[in-house]
Amino acid sequence: MKVKRYLASTSKEALRQVKEELGDDAVILSNRKTKNGVEIMALADAEMSGLVDIPTALPHGAQMVKSEKQQPAAPVYSKVPAVTQELIEPPKATPEISVSLMHDIIAEIHAMKTTLEDQLATVAWGNYTQRKPEKMKILRTLLDVGFSPQLSRRLVDKLTPDFDYEQSLKQAMAALTSNLHTGASDxxxxxxxxxxxxxxxxxxxxxxxxxxxxxxxxxxxxxxxxxxxxxxxxxxxxxxxxxxxxxxxxxxxxxxxxxxxxxxxxxxxxxxxxxxxxxxxxxxxxxxxxxxxxxxxxxxxxxxxxxxxxxxxxxxxxxxxxxxxxxxxxxxxxxxxxxxxxxxxxxxxxxxxxxxxxxxxxxxxxxxxxxxxxxxxxxxxxxxxxxxxxxFTLQDAEFALIMAGKQDEESVRSNEKSFAGFHHD
Known part of the structure; x- marks a missing residue:
């Protein structure tokens, strides 16, 4: 079974992509809003027929993709010869079992997706630390003294790439000093x-x-x-x-x-x-x-x-x-x-x-x-x-795991707003 994922800015555009690739009889397993628009998980009709032979077994919220002029889809089991149809019709309890099975499959797919993204992010972070070890030392120093990951990341990104740790620390302190606004004495x-x-x-x-x-x-x-x-x-x-x-x-x-x-x-x-x-x-x-x-x-x-x-x-x-x-x-x-x-x-x-x-x-x-x-x-x-x-001191493995995590959309917006005027000497 091949469940395919479609991303588009609107639901209409996502449905159009589903129809073009999987046909009008495709089964929509789930749809949700994401930071990039709308995400639809869909399955080809042939794949769905191989899993369960009755349309009532679709997960809650799942539906057949139909064009406006197309007639309602005939039940899947109507395509089976009459001689064998009676044999393959499941008992009344089967639809509930099939729905549960489908939900389990979708949940497992999402879990695998999350695990893969976390692993890729950790690998990317490990490569970054190997390429720029001095910047990583500065980042750890900033976090250890109490600065937030948001401010620390923003500051480290602006440091001169070729500086060693001492030079980078001085540059970081200069940038922080410039951005810490204080009133005149008394x-x-x-x-x-x-x-x-x-x-x-x-x-x-x-x-x-x-x-x-x-x-x-x-x-x-x-x-x-x-x-x-x-x-x-x-x-x-x-x-x-x-x-x-x-x-x-x-x-x-x-x-x-x-x-x-x-x-x-x-x-x-x-x-x-x-x-x-x-x-x-x-x-x-x-x-x-x-x-x-x-x-x-x-x-x-x-x-x-x-x-x-x-x-x-x-x-x-x-x-x-x-x-x-x-x-x-x-x-x-x-x-x-x-x-x-x-x-x-x-x-x-x-x-x-x-x-x-x-x-x-x-x-x-x-x-x-x-x-x-x-x-x-x-x-x-x-x-x-x-x-x-x-x-509260992070070990190396914990530090990599936390810093490899993705920022959500709200954090990104907050970061851009907070540092619109961020500068360093």
Whole structure:
């Protein structure tokens, strides 16, 4: 039995191919949409007749290909002489057995196809590593320090082919430095303005608010700084910021709604810096939209500063950024770099999503444990210490298997969008 596979941009075109090659009586076993269009698995009528002699045994969804003017196909067993027809007619239970058999055959064909594609991809990857061993070493280094496969592949593809490992590493670091956008040193404190610190729960928004307020108090004085909080849900949330405010000599106001925020900001219009500590909530919470609406409708130019935890994994960071980026993000601050196994995961998200990084924090001390972001220093810190063996370290065979896998259509689109402006020195 020879099952043939047809790919076309439309179902009509795929059916035309089936008719041309297998005839009008061809049996369609399956059809599905793929990233390239429509895929049809078909079988010639003669092949189907050899497998089972009754048309009712076709798999669920299978059908005979017929032209518009052609009469309905006569049952297959009508072609058999009358003398032998009674002998070959199966019992009533046979159609169910045949349908099951056909489904098993199709499933086995798909399994063989997947296995063959995986094996070919692994062989191709092995040949690539033999031809370009230095690039593979760089790729492993990038993955080991926390960068995503998507960013690592894109970066390695742009490296100069003839460079050795050290030269390639320097070129990779230069490219990463160019694409990690950081604000000017203490830009927020120098320029002032109204800033709302947003982000999920537990990332350190309240402590970071206090650290920024302390830096501004040192530079401009306590009378030039104001602290606001919308955190009236979390037990002790307002009190925690109030304690920081008392230590810094700054009053802390609690905001209830949009009108309250608008009135308060008008009263504080002469302040150099106003910091708003927002409610911590999951990026999947519907209240994220409500909070965004409150910040947008108060009539003031509030800059949103997204707080990202370096201790989060890459998928979580991507989800958080997606939840908040639609409403506009002025910049971001990476917290808890002292708790993260590698800073590469957080920097990877910042680079891919093209965010402006202003500060990083590495502890609870106010205001000591906050530092203006420096791209060259942060990347040098990542590559300076080589990670040790852990449960998440890939062995050679595992590394080849993962990297040989194909990217799906969504990943390709995301890759092209994320790196439309990617460049290196």
């Amino acid at each position: 830009e927020m404190v120098e320029k002032g303005g109204i800033y709302a610190l947003i982000g999920p729960t537990g990332v350190g928004k309240t402590t970071t608010t206090a650290k920024l307020a302390a830096r501004c108090v040192i530079r401009h004085g306590a009378d030039k700084v104001a602290l606001l909080t919308t955190d009236s849900y979390r037990i002790g949330g307002h009190e925690q910021l109030k304690i920081y405010g008392q230590l810094l000599g700054i009053p802390v106001r609690n905001i209830k709604d949009t009108d309250d925020l608008q009135l308060t900001l008008y009263e504080l219009r002469n302040k150099h810096m106003v910091l708003i500590d927002t409610i911590g909530m999951s990026q999947r919470d519907h209240m994220v939209a409500e909070q965004s609406a409150m910040l947008s409708n108060c009539g003031a130019d509030i800059k949103r500063m997204l707080i990202l935890s370096a201790a989060s994994n890459g998928k979580t960071l991507d989800e958080v950024i997606s939840a908040y980026q639609n409403d506009g993000i002025f910049g971001c601050i990476i917290t808890k770099i002292d708790e993260a196994a590698s800073l590469g995961v957080a920097l990877d998200a910042v680079i891919r999503r093209k965010l402006m990084l202003h500060y990083v924090t590495n502890g609870q001390k106010v205001p000591e444990d906050i530092h203006a972001a420096n791209a060259r220093y942060l990347l040098h810190r990542i590559f300076k210490s080589s990670p040790g063996e852990s449960a």
